[in-house]
Amino acid sequence: MLDVHVTEILVRLARAGARSTLQALHKAMTIDSRRVQALETLIAAHFREHRPVGFYAGKIGVSVAQLNRIARQEAGASVSHLLARRLVDAARRDLVFTPTPVQAIAYSLGFQDPAYFNRFFRRQTGTTPGTYRETERRRLAA
Known part of the structure; x- marks a missing residue:
């Protein structure tokens, strides 16, 4: 028991x-x-x-x-990756939906040097901001 x-x-x-x-x-x-x-x-x-x-x-x-x-x-994802993702999302939106020059978009996103923004964007997406803008606008127009 x-x-x-x-x-x-x-x-x-x-x-x-x-x-x-x-x-x-x-x-x-x-x-x-x-x-x-x-x-x-x-x-x-x-x-x-x-x-x-x-x-x-x-x-x-x-x-x-x-x-x-x-x-x-x-x-x-790491915090730095989340930050980069947020920057790229904002850049993509601005590139496609505004007529703002790439240089002005770079400054509006806090980049001191537009050339660095171009390198950053290319490293994250595999394409330059200008090429991305043209490609996406053509895709949306079709």
């Missing part, structure tokens, strides 16, 4: 431990999800300023390494 009670107590303890571990894991995932949402909001507000990753980590209240780990886990 004592064996039955000891077994029952051990089973209940194991279940309680597993439940608390799952709850802690769920809570951590929720916190990480909120941190990534906060990161995306900060990126949207500051991407034109070309802030370092440390700026975003400080605003969120974590270390740079921890923020990069969370970003890779939740968003599938």
Whole structure:
């Protein structure tokens, strides 16, 4: 009879431990999800300023390494990659839907040198801003 009670107590303890571990894991995932949402909001507000990753980590209240780990886990990319992606998305939109010269778009996105913007855009997309603009406008016109 004592064996039955000891077994029952051990089973209940194991279940309680597993439940608390799952709850802690769920809570951590929720916190990480909120941190990534906060990161995306900060990126949207500051991407034109070309802030370092440390700026975003400080605003969120974590270390740079921890923020990069969370970003890779939740968003599938590092913080610097998320920043570059946001810059390229804004550049693509401006190139296709505005008549603004490439040089002015570069300055509006916070680049000090339009030539560097051209290199950055080419590295990210595989094509120059001018070529991208022509190609996309032709595609949209067809």
